[in-house]
Amino acid sequence: MILEQADTVGSTWRRHYDRLHLHTDKGHSALPFVPLPKGSPRYVSRDELVNYLDAYARGFALDIRLEQRVTSIERGEAGWRVRTPVDAFETTHVVVATGNARIPVVPTWPGVDDFRGRVEHCSDYRNGREYAGQRVLVVGFGNSGGEIAIDLHEHGAHPALSVRSAVNVIPKEVLGLPILTIGIAQRRLPSAVADAMNAPVLRMTVGDITKVGLRKLPYGPATQIEKDKHIPLIDIGTMKLIRSGDVTVHGGVERFTTDGVVFDDGATAQFDAVILATGYRPRVDEFVPDPATYDAAGTPLTTGVESAAPGLYYCGFHVSPTGMLRRSASRPGASPTPSQRSGAAGSRARQYWPSGSSARFASLTATRRSFSECGECGE
Numbered sequence: 001m002i003l004e005q006a007d008t009v010g011s012t013w014r015r016h017y018d019r020l021h022l023h024t025d026k027g028h029s030a031l032p033f034v035p036l037p038k039g040s041p042r043y044v045s046r047d048e049l050v051n052y053l054d055a056y057a058r059g060f061a062l063d064i065r066l067e068q069r070v071t072s073i074e075r076g077e078a079g080w081r082v083r084t085p086v087d088a089f090e091t092t093h094v095v096v097a098t099g100n101a102r103i104p105v106v107p108t109w110p111g112v113d114d115f116r117g118r119v120e121h122c123s124d125y126r127n128g129r130e131y132a133g134q135r136v137l138v139v140g141f142g143n144s145g146g147e148i149a150i151d152l153h154e155h156g157a158h159p160a161l162s163v164r165s166a167v168n169v170i171p172k173e174v175l176g177l178p179i180l181t182i183g184i185a186q187r188r189l190p191s192a193v194a195d196a197m198n199a200p201v202l203r204m205t206v207g208d209i210t211k212v213g214l215r216k217l218p219y220g221p222a223t224q225i226e227k228d229k230h231i232p233l234i235d236i237g238t239m240k241l242i243r244s245g246d247v248t249v250h251g252g253v254e255r256f257t258t259d260g261v262v263f264d265d266g267a268t269a270q271f272d273a274v275i276l277a278t279g280y281r282p283r284v285d286e287f288v289p290d291p292a293t294y295d296a297a298g299t300p301l302t303t304g305v306e307s308a309a310p311g312l313y314y315c316g317f318h319v320s321p322t323g324m325l326r327r328s329a330s331r332p333g334a335s336p337t338p339s340q341r342s343g344a345a346g347s348r349a350r351q352y353w354p355s356g357s358s359a360r361f362a363s364l365t366a367t368r369r370s371f372s373e374c375g376e377c378g379e
């Protein structure tokens with residue numbers, strides 16, 4: 001049984017901006033048993049993914065209880081008691097799959113309340129239509145910020161980026177190969193070795209990012225993912241716009257004025273609007289009162305395996321060079337990642353797939369066959 005707070009399947013994807021396409025190729029972004037549709041592009045759009053998730057839920061007749069927001073997961077008689085505002089469920093095993101992008105991070109700065117323009121988090125951004133002709137500052141140079149800057153430019157706005165920290169930029173593809181394919185091929189290498197191997201290719205494909213006012217992290221993308229749990233900017237066209245001057249780059253925001261922003265290098269600029277592409281947090285601490293299983297910021301310590309609390313699993317919290325969707329969809333018996341191996345669950349780590357699930361594969365594969373004939377999903 002799946003408890004879902006929204007009134008639809010795939011609600012996280014539905015709320016993202018219109019332009020969004022997966023940055024990971026469809027061959028490495030599907031859920032178990034059913035590939036993304038054959039006719040869809042290599043990088044599927046938000047709407048195509050939402051349709052796929054809808055069809056997936058219908059095809060497998062998943063028992064999804066909509067509008068059931070979980071408010072607490074506590075130890076109960078059967079093992080765990082899961083409460084929503086309208087129901088309580090007793091169960092032996094709980095898988096928390098509430099996503100890394102659950103709660104928008106909305107920083108605040110001195111003067112922000114006096115700013116006369118609009119300030120919105122990227123979770124509320126749909127498209128750049130209403131920003132045409134405006135000077136818009138996008139705060140944050142992650143993958144949302146990078147794509148929203150492109151979208152604003154395409155809608156006739158004048159975007160600028162506020163980039164507070166040093167970054168890594170990687171191409172979406174190398175010689176026609178999706179970047180994820182390279183990450184997967186190198187997954188057993190120590191990240192420093194992978195970074196050393198990739199450095200010449202990155203220099204050739206992305207070029208010197210310091211020439212456009214960005215600061216380069218002292219370590220490479222693979223180390224960044226492992227150490228900072230942060231995906232580098234996958235360049236889908238932002239760097240070209242920066243180089244052409246269509247997107248300008250500034251430092252971190254120091255404070256707001258009534259009509260703009262003062263940056264941390266003392267520079268000032270006027271803006272009509274500011275979009276905060278400042279990320280999200282999972283914050284499972286808001287409904288799981290067991291602090292042994294997550295860090296101080298409410299991010300699970302383990303994912304894809306049993307947590308330190310028996311019967312409680314987290315799924316989908318991997319920040320991985322081999323793809324987050326791909327990692328969440330990995331099958332029973334898939335080898336644990338290095339972070340899983342060293343995670344709090346240690347050697348007794350168990351995959352979140354329940355025991356006996358392998359035996360159910362045969363019937364699911366049969367379901368897949370008829371499902372793929374429905375035309376909405378499948379090969």
Ligand SMILES: Cc1cc2nc3c(=O)[nH]c(=O)nc-3n(C[C@H](O)[C@H](O)[C@H](O)COP(=O)(O)OP(=O)(O)OC[C@H]3O[C@@H](n4cnc5c(N)ncnc54)[C@H](O)[C@@H]3O)c2cc1C
Nearest residue numbers: 004005011012022023024069070098099101316323324325
């Ligand atoms: C802008 C953006 C682009 C991304 N692009 C990619 C990409 O190209 N490739 C990739 O692999 N990954 C990508 N990711 C990461 C991506 O979010 C995950 O791979 C994927 O969505 C994770 O699925 P999930 O089911 O774990 O979480 P989600 O898709 O976030 O689903 C979590 C669900 O839990 C529900 N929920 C939350 N709290 C509660 C509660 N208390 N009670 C009940 N239900 C609750 C939510 O409503 C939601 O439906 C991207 C993320 C973002 C933010």
